[in-house]
Amino acid sequence: MATYRRFDAANRVLHGFLMLSFLGLSATGLPLLFGTSRWAAALAGLLGGIEFAGRLHRLSATVLMLVFLVHLTRVLKQLLLDRDLGVLWGPYSMIPQPRDVVQMVGHFKWFLGLGDRPRFGRYTYWEKFDYWAVFWGMGIIGFSGLLLWFPTVFATLMPGWFFNIALLVHGEEALLAVVFIFTVHFFNTHMRPEKFPMDPVIFTGRLTEHELRDERPDEYDQLAANGGLAAIEVGPSPSWVVPSARIFAAAVVSAGFVVVILIILTLVQGRG
Numbered sequence: 001m002a003t004y005r006r007f008d009a010a011n012r013v014l015h016g017f018l019m020l021s022f023l024g025l026s027a028t029g030l031p032l033l034f035g036t037s038r039w040a041a042a043l044a045g046l047l048g049g050i051e052f053a054g055r056l057h058r059l060s061a062t063v064l065m066l067v068f069l070v071h072l073t074r075v076l077k078q079l080l081l082d083r084d085l086g087v088l089w090g091p092y093s094m095i096p097q098p099r100d101v102v103q104m105v106g107h108f109k110w111f112l113g114l115g116d117r118p119r120f121g122r123y124t125y126w127e128k129f130d131y132w133a134v135f136w137g138m139g140i141i142g143f144s145g146l147l148l149w150f151p152t153v154f155a156t157l158m159p160g161w162f163f164n165i166a167l168l169v170h171g172e173e174a175l176l177a178v179v180f181i182f183t184v185h186f187f188n189t190h191m192r193p194e195k196f197p198m199d200p201v202i203f204t205g206r207l208t209e210h211e212l213r214d215e216r217p218d219e220y221d222q223l224a225a226n227g228g229l230a231a232i233e234v235g236p237s238p239s240w241v242v243p244s245a246r247i248f249a250a251a252v253v254s255a256g257f258v259v260v261i262l263i264i265l266t267l268v269q270g271r272g
Contacts, residue, residue, distance in 0.1 A: 004212055005232045007205040010074070015202050017067045018134075023252065024060030026178050028053040030259065033171050037266050061145055068138050091121045091222065096132070100125040121218035126188050137177050144170035179263065182256030190253055198253070203245035204237040 007015075031044035031053055047053040078084045086092045102118075104125045109115035123131075144166040147154050151163060190198040194215070201207060213220045223229045 002209040003206050005234045006207045021060045021064040028057035094131050119217045141173045182260045198249040200242045200245045
């Protein structure tokens with residue numbers, strides 16, 4: 001069976017650093033946010049203490065910001081230098097479009113047995129939601145984090161009460177991001193029946209012909225019609241890649257679910 005490229009090496013490397021930096025931010029940020037909980041104190045101890053955890057937090061933040069800037073640079077190059085207007089609209093754009101709303105409604109109807117499954121293309125509506133959530137996070141969490149990281153610099157420009165808001169926003173939005181990634185994103189990516197226990201595509205960059213035809217029929221039909229399938233056909237992944245990816249993904253997903261449970265228990269106990 002033929003195998004086709006979905007993500008190039010640069011995309012996979014950027015996602016790898018994005019994933020590792022997010023995990024680093026989560027592991028070091030949660031002990032600061034839930035400092036009075038036993039599990040948070042134990043996690044901070046494993047990381048070398050609160051002070052060292054703070055250093056790792058800032059290191060992870062730096063990596064994430066660099067990943068974000070590199071991605072923006074690649075998009076701007078594609079748009080301005082390569083004159084590829086498909087970045088802004090069309091089947092290969094990450095910009096939300098009317099068809100995404102139609103497909104989302106159709107998808108929920110399919111969940112309820114009220115219609116057929118929509119024919120998805122290159123990017124689905126939930127993938128676009130995940131994509132733009134990163135931009136929201138970089139704007140809200142990233143900016144508030146910079147305020148807290150360099151208070152003396154920003155204090156010359158902003159009133160003191162602004163830092164209290166930044167502290168609240170940074171913690172609450174980061175908590176929302178952690179819970180979303182460890183539940184909704186993990187389910188959409190790895191826990192769907194057709195992908196369980198994981199989807200290795202972000203590690204291998206490859207889809208089989210069966211996956212491309214069944215999961216993204218609009219993209220498959222378009223490529224088949226214009227002869228584009230041959231251009232993206234690649235060989236199979238090395239034999240060690242998928243098993244290694246499965247082990248790594250299983251560990252991360254399991255840890256994510258444990259963290260979500262601990263967060264929920266801590267919040268419930270706090271209210272009690």
